[in-house]
Each structure stands twice: as C-alpha cells, then as structure tokens.
Amino acid sequence: xxxxxxxxxxxxxxxxxxxxxxxxxxxxxxxxxxxxxxxxxxxxxxxxxxxxxxxxxxxxxxxxxxxxxxxxxxxxxxxxxxxxxxxxxxxxxxxxxxxxxxxxxxxxxxxxxxxxxxxxxxxxxxxxxxxxxxxxxxxxxxxxxxxxxxxxxxxxxxxxxxxxxxxxxxxxxxxxxxxxxxxxxxxxxxxxxxxxxxxxxxxxxxxxxxxxxxxxxxxxxxxxxxxxxxxxxxxxxxxxxxxxxxxxx
Amino acid sequence: xxxxxxxxxxxxxxxxxxxxxxxxxxxxxxxxxxxxxxxxxxxxxxxxxxxxxxxxxxxxxxxxxxxxxxxxxxxxxxxxxxxxxxxxxxxxxxxxxxxxxxxxxxxxxxxxxxxxxxxxxxxxxxxxxxxxxxxxxxxxxxxxxxxxxxxxxxxxxxxxxxxxxxxxxxxxxxxxxxxxxxxxxxxxxxxxxxxxxxxxxxxxxxxxxxxxxxxxxxxxxxxxxxxxxxxxxxxxxxxxxxxxxxxxx
Numbered sequence: 001x002x003x004x005x006x007x008x009x010x011x012x013x014x015x016x017x018x019x020x021x022x023x024x025x026x027x028x029x030x031x032x033x034x035x036x037x038x039x040x041x042x043x044x045x046x047x048x049x050x051x052x053x054x055x056x057x058x059x060x061x062x063x064x065x066x067x068x069x070x071x072x073x074x075x076x077x078x079x080x081x082x083x084x085x086x087x088x089x090x091x092x093x094x095x096x097x098x099x100x101x102x103x104x105x106x107x108x109x110x111x112x113x114x115x116x117x118x119x120x121x122x123x124x125x126x127x128x129x130x131x132x133x134x135x136x137x138x139x140x141x142x143x144x145x146x147x148x149x150x151x152x153x154x155x156x157x158x159x160x161x162x163x164x165x166x167x168x169x170x171x172x173x174x175x176x177x178x179x180x181x182x183x184x185x186x187x188x189x190x191x192x193x194x195x196x197x198x199x200x201x202x203x204x205x206x207x208x209x210x211x212x213x214x215x216x217x218x219x220x221x222x223x224x225x226x227x228x229x230x231x232x233x234x235x236x237x238x239x240x241x242x243x244x245x246x247x248x249x
Numbered sequence: 250x251x252x253x254x255x256x257x258x259x260x261x262x263x264x265x266x267x268x269x270x271x272x273x274x275x276x277x278x279x280x281x282x283x284x285x286x287x288x289x290x291x292x293x294x295x296x297x298x299x300x301x302x303x304x305x306x307x308x309x310x311x312x313x314x315x316x317x318x319x320x321x322x323x324x325x326x327x328x329x330x331x332x333x334x335x336x337x338x339x340x341x342x343x344x345x346x347x348x349x350x351x352x353x354x355x356x357x358x359x360x361x362x363x364x365x366x367x368x369x370x371x372x373x374x375x376x377x378x379x380x381x382x383x384x385x386x387x388x389x390x391x392x393x394x395x396x397x398x399x400x401x402x403x404x405x406x407x408x409x410x411x412x413x414x415x416x417x418x419x420x421x422x423x424x425x426x427x428x429x430x431x432x433x434x435x436x437x438x439x440x441x442x443x444x445x446x447x448x449x450x451x452x453x454x455x456x457x458x459x460x461x462x463x464x465x466x467x468x469x470x471x472x473x474x475x476x477x478x479x480x481x482x483x484x485x486x487x488x489x490x491x492x493x494x495x496x497x498x
Contacts, residue, residue: 001252001253001254001255002252002253002453002456002457003250003251003252003253004250004251004252004253004453004471005250006250012434091492091493093492098492105408106407106408114437115433115437115439115440115442116433116434116435116437117435117437118435119435120435120436120437154444157406157407158355158406158407158486158491158492158493158494159354159355159485159486159491159493159494160415160445160448160484160485160486161424161425161443161445161483161484161485161486162424162425162426162443162444162445162446162448162484163442163443163444163445164413164444164445164448164449164452165449165452166409175410175411176410176411177411179460179461182461183461184364184365184460184461185261185365185461185462186365186366186367186368186369187369188363188364188365188366188369190364190460190461191364193364193412193460194410194411194412195403195411195412195413195455195459195460196409196410196411196412196413197411197456199409199411199413199452200413200414200452200453200455200456201456203413203414203448203449203452203453204251204253204449204452204453204456206444206449207251207446207449207450207453207472207473208251210444211428211433211439211442211444212428212431212432212433212434212439213434222253223456224456234410235409235410235411236408236409236410237407237408237409237410242407242408243340243342243347243407244340244407244408244493245407245408
C-alpha cells in the first residue's frame with residue numbers, strides 16, 4: 001500500500017522564505033508525521049518562489065529576437081525570459097516555444113510560467129539547481145526522518161495532451177530503476193526495461209498538488225525506490241541519443 | 250489522502266480467462282474492498298493475455314520489409330508484428346522502431362512486447378480496443394461499486410529516460426482535466442492548463458504494478474477525477490497538431 005499525504009498548513013510562500021523550515025514545522029504538526037523512507041515531493045513553484053526565482057515582467061527589456069518571436073499575440077517580455085532560460089529552441093509554433101533549458105529539460109517555455117506567481121505581472125522561473133534545492137530540503141527535514149526529496153513540476157509531452165509530473169531535482173533517490181537482466185514472471189530475461197520511478201512519484205504527487213489550491217508538498221509513504229545521490233540528470237536522454245530533439249530526424 | 254491498494258490474490262492469467270470475474274473475486278476477498286469513486290487501474294498485459302492478444306513467434310512469417318528492418322540483430326518475427334500493429338513508423342534506430350499504433354498511440358515497437366507473456370517465445374500485443382476493455386471491467390465490477398477503470402501501460406518518452414504509466418483505455422473517467430479559465434491562487438486566470446489525470450493515475454499505479462512480480466490491478470482510492478465516458482483518445486494530440494511526430498519539423 002502506498003499513501004499520498006498532503007502537507008497541510010504551510011503558509012503562502014514568497015522570496016526569501018525558508019521552505020525547508022516551513023515544511024519541517026508543518027510536518028511536525030501533521031498527524032501522519034514523517035517517517036524514514038518516505039518521499040517528500042515538493043512543487044517547483046514553491047521552491048522557485050522561496051529561492052527568489054521570480055521576475056517582475058515590467059522590469060524585463062525584451063531583445064529584438066524576443067520581440068520578433070512574440071509576434072502579434074505573444075508577450076515579448078515572457079519570450080525574453082524563455083530565451084534567457086534556454087540553450088536551444090527545440091520546436092516553435094508562433095510564440096509557443098518548446099525549449100531545452102540549461103539543466104537539459106525539454107519543456108514548454110523553458111519552464112517560465114506566469115501562473116501562481118506571488119503577484120500578477122510576474123513570472124516564475126525554474127530553480128537554478130533543482131538537485132541542490134532537493135538536497136537542501138532533505139537536510140532540513142533530516143531532524144524528523146531520513147527521506148528522499150523530489151522537486152516536481154508538470155510538463156507537457158509529445159503525442160499526448162495534458163501535463164504529467166516530472167522530477168526536476170532529486171535527493172536520496174535515483175530517477176531510474178533498471179530491471180534489465182532480471183527474469184520476468186515466466187523466467188524470460190528482461191532487456192532494456194527501465195522505469196522512471198521519480199517521474200512516476202512526481203505524477204502521483206501531482207494528483208494531490210494540482211495547479212490550484214493545492215499544498216506545496218506531498219509525502220509519499222510505502223513506495224519502493226532506489227537510493228542514490230546522483231541527482232535528476234541521469235533520468236534525461238542525452239541530446240545526441242534523442243530521436244526527437246532535432247527537427248530534421 | 251490518496252491510497253494505492255494492490256489487488257492481491259489474482260491467479261496467473263491466460264487466454265480466455267475472465268479478468269473481470271477474477272478481479273471481482275479478489276476484491277470481494279480484499280480487506281480494503283472496493284468503494285464508489287475508486288479508480289481501478291489494470292495492467293495492459295493482464296488485459297491483453299485474457300483477450301488472447303498473444304502470438305507464438307514461431308507462427309509469424311516475416312515479410313521482406315520486416316526482415317530488412319530487423320537487420321542483423323533484430324528478430325524479424327517481432328518486427329513483423331510491430332509493422333502489423335502500426336499505421337506509421339515515427340522514428341527508427343536500427344531495428345528499434347517508434348510507431349503510431351492503430352489506436353493513435355506513439356510508442357516503442359507499437360506496444361509489442363515479449364516480456365511477461367504466458368510462456369517464452371511469445372509476444373503480447375496491445376488490446377484491440379482498450380476503452381472497450383476498460384468498460385467491460387467496469388461493468389464486471391459494478392456489483393461491488395461504481396468505479397472508474399483505466400487500462401494502463403508503461404511507455405517511454407522523448408527527452409526523458411525510462412518508462413512512466415499511460416492510460417490506454419478509460420471508462421468512467423475523462424483523460425484530461427482542464428483548468429483553463431479558472432483563477433489561480435493569486436487570481437490570475439489560467440491559460441491552456443490541462444492535466445492528464447488518467448496518465449498520472451496510471452503512473453501512480455505503476456509504482457505498485459511494476460514489471461516484475463506485481464499484481465495485475467491497483468485500486469486508487471481518494472483521487473479526484475472528472476467523470477466521463479469519452480474514452481482515452483481525447484487525451485492524445487492529433488497527428489496534425491503534434492510538433493514531434495514527423496521527422497521533418
């Protein structure tokens with residue numbers, strides 16, 4: 001049995017707030033508490049806001065390129081932020097850009113998002129180093145329990161509509177579990193069977209986090225996962241191995 | 250709080266078995282039971298095997314095209330099955346094919362998989378109509394409770410390694426929940442915010458189902474989801490709207 005337990009009672013967060021301390025406080029008061037082996041999945045928005053990764057759009061001076069890409073119906077200030085966060089534009093439809101971020105994530109608008117900022121007229125950026133964010137939260141929760149931490153976001157995908165949860169940062173958990181070389185239920189040796197456990201945990205948590213009125217974090221209890229300090233990057237396909245990153249296949 | 254409850258005690262399944270009756274029997278005996286509003290996520294492999302969607306590889310006569318695509322290290326019989334299940338090869342690396350299935354899913358090998366067949370030397374195909382499979386299971390469980398049913402599989406994705414859960418078939422649940430037009434937590438109206446709830450439920454369930462030694466089904470209790478009979482196809486991006494399906498973008 002796996003349980004998804006929302007972390008209730010965390011006050012609204014803003015730049016400079018100590019998210020780890022806020023979660024520790026809330027979890028100390030929570031009836032479900034925190035136990036060794038739990039996975040704490042924390043929403044990227046909460047992490048980014050506390051780390052000051054929020055920009056007042058009126059302070060952004062768009063480049064000529066951003067103005068061009070924004071066209072008639074885009075916001076050149078937002079496009080400017082997207083370009084600054086990107087190492088590559090992977091696909092484009094009008095001012096909608098799918099980008100590769102400095103971290104290596106491929107996602108809409110390089111993760112730049114105007115929703116659920118601390119105030120209207122602002123945009124929230126992804127954390128600079130989500131693994132470091134996860135490690136800091138893990139350390140902050142260590143007085144309560146030895147847990148794994150995932151900083152999660154919701155990304156769209158090719159082929160399928162809607163977003164699902166993804167792990168931007170990991171601490172104490174490996175993104176992937178490999179079954180390659182193990183026998184299946186009838187004894188056939190599995191080939192190339194690899195599960196993105198951290199993304200599945202993030203997707204499970206997003207059922208509770210949601211884009212509106214959710215909590216900033218969820219405790220996942222009872223899940224089996226591989227322990228590791230390798231971080232989230234090992235869960236990404238390197239660009240040169242990816243069949244979909246470049247528009248001419 | 251959301252709970253993921255494995256459905257224990259289901260015997261090994263084979264062609265012609267009544268999966269709905271087997272789940273009903275197991276759930277009648279389960280201490281957690283089944284309640285109105287639960288989501289039952291059932292593994293595609295179990296559904297396919299009971300529906301006879303399994304092929305003895307020695308019975309497959311590969312076409313010239315399959316032999317060519319299989320090359321030196323692929324199995325032409327498996328490639329032949331992949332081609333029969335596909336309407337389009339989306340990407341290819343050697344004999345590894347990413348295909349669009351007749352249902353519209355884009356996935357590795359058109360979902361053809363040799364692991365966890367009822368015996369070695371066989372391959373399991375996706376159900377012909379996974380929504381119909383989900384509806385049949387839902388009807389079979391109706392004497393116990395009014396639930397939603399998802400037939401789930403695990404797919405790889407561009408950009409990110411490893412598989413995560415996806416909903417192949419849905420009954421009693423809409424794949425997507427839209428938040429577009431609703432105010433976020435600071436009053437900004439959300440634009441184009443759409444969550445693939447069914448895939449997130451499938452990913453959560455895959456934490457329990459797993460590729461080895463898992464149960465064929467998981468009960469998800471406490472999740473909020475939109476009720477609908479529309480089926481899984483509304484969760485897919487139509488080919489002409491997809492930025493990644495065709496190799497020349």
